[in-house]
Amino acid sequence: MGAQRAxxxxxxxxxxxHLDAFTAHLDRERGRSSHTVRAYRSDLAGxxxxxxxxxxxxxxxxxLRSWLAEAHAAGTSRSTLARRAAAARTFTAWAHRTGLLDSDPGARLDSPRPQRRxxxxxxxxxxxxxxxxAAxxxxxxxxxALRDQLLLELLYATGVRVAEVCGIDVDDVDQxxxxxxxxxxxxxxxxVVYGVPAERALRTxxxxGRPALARTGGPPALLLGVRGRRLDPRVARSVVHAAVAAVPGAPDIGPHGLRHAAATHLLDGGADLRYVQELLGHATLSTTQLYTHVTVDRLKVVHDQAHPRA
Structure with missing residues (x-):
């Protein structure tokens, strides 16, 4: 609430x-994530x-155009500009539907495509x-340590987002x-599915592990913090960064980096793109196709083995 007041x-x-009503619309009717709601609200306040x-x-x-142009001149990234434009379009469309605007100016607002890297x-x-x-x-x-091992195993085995893994309840797991x-x-x-190593970490x-951290009347969360509450995504990110930093030569990545690794390694191993899409929870296949450019080495191997003119 403090951020909303600010x-x-x-x-x-x-x-x-109007901003409060739009925020409630995003949250209750559109089902947008809390992260998206906060970002849109901040953009629209400006x-x-x-x-x-x-x-x-x-x-x-x-x-609308001058607002984006000033942000661009100030060095705002393409991805942030694209998000701000999306926030503006969503707001003006809502304002037009609810009678606050006679027309929808955002319908004609263009924005740079975010760089998808x-x-x-x-x-x-x-x-x-x-x-x-971790083991x-x-x-x-x-x-x-047992919790952190399971966190890492689940993130890499399933490719779930950090908020998703922290939101898992014990009853959500079918062992x-x-x-x-x-x-x-x-x-x-x-x-989503997980393999034998994650199964072993889960059972242990x-x-x-969990009984030692659980408190009477505590949440049904699978992963718990040291005080018996649901594991905070910020703590989970810190755990991943620290664990990866201990691997010689590894890039500095967090939970989303493990998600990328899971997708990339699945595709390198021959997984169907549609399966990876379902596992990651992408709404469109085009999002999943972003990962295909990092599998060129595998493509070259297959080409050398299979093409008569390789």
């Missing part, structure tokens, strides 16, 4: 009310703060070293089938 203090009461008063009618295409990806041998180190650290059966039910972006539910955590 981004509306400079807005006229009427405009601040846009609406440019209005000369409390009349939304002056929010036209020229104002993958970060550095762990090699398969580096990922193996990472998991071996070694958990050998003493320290509850936090007999080695599957986990996760809730992804847009409240889309999907089932449930038997010797």
């Amino acid at each position: 981004d509306r203090t400079e807005l006229p009461p009427t405009v601040a009310g 846009l609406l703060g440019r209005l000369p008063g409390d009349d939304l009618a002056v929010l036209d295409l020229g104002l 993958l970060p550095s990806v762990l090699r398969a041998d580096q990922a193996a070293d990472l998991m071996d180190a 070694s650290g958990a050998a003493e059966r320290d509850p936090v 007999s089938a080695r599957t986990v039910r996760v809730l992804g972006k847009g409240n889309r539910e999907r089932t 955590w449930l038997a010797a």
